[in-house]
Amino acid sequence: MPQGKPTHVPADGLTTRQRRNRPLLLVHTGQMKGKSTAAFGLALRAWTAGMPIGVFQFVKSAKWRVGEENALRALGELHERTGQGAPVTWHKMGEGWSWIQRGDQADHAADALEGWRQIQRDLAEERYKFYVLDEFTYPMKWGWVDVDEVVDTLAGRPGFQHVVITGRDAHPRLVEAADLVAELTKIKHPMDAGQKGQKGIEW
Secondary structure: OOOOOOOOOOOOOOOHHHHHHOOOOEEEEOOOOHHHHHHHHHHHHHHHHHEEEEEOOOOOOOOOOOOOHHHHHHHHHHHHOOOOOOEEEEEOOHHHHHHHHHHOOOHHHHHHHHHHHHHHHHHHHHOOOEEEEEEEEEHHHHHOOOHHHHHHHHOOOOOOOOEEEEEEOOHHHHHHOEEEEEEEEEOOOOOOOOOOOOOOOOO
């Protein structure tokens, strides 16, 4: 890992400033917890930098309000009152884990696709500067959203728009297209010792 200095500078004709300030596509994948947590940490930095934030959750239950949602919604309200930071918009797609556990998947697939269509519209309008597409690898894995279309849309997005995608089993095409890919690998986990998730750590 380079310590603040690139190990290779491409002959792309860009200045150091231009290369440094280009929008990024980031992917957080792997089997270990922390993928979404890391993405929301980036969102906090983006808010501080005054970047409008759009969060799109594709798998976590629409009825389950996680700690990051409460915090970012509060920051969005702070922006509305004081002008500090940036606006925050939070979207929940479908019925969360019920996609896997029960019910007609056709409806959930349609919801996921409409969620992706909204992202496409927002990207075209340059509505946000920082997007969190949380658990978005799953609709791609399940065939609900076309991977090639996702990659092409993100590669051609206009303006300055960072995008971070989280979830296990990121598609190889998405990995290839991304500027940064982090894979979280489990070394130890409290569940190994029979401990369940807890407030303040898992949500």
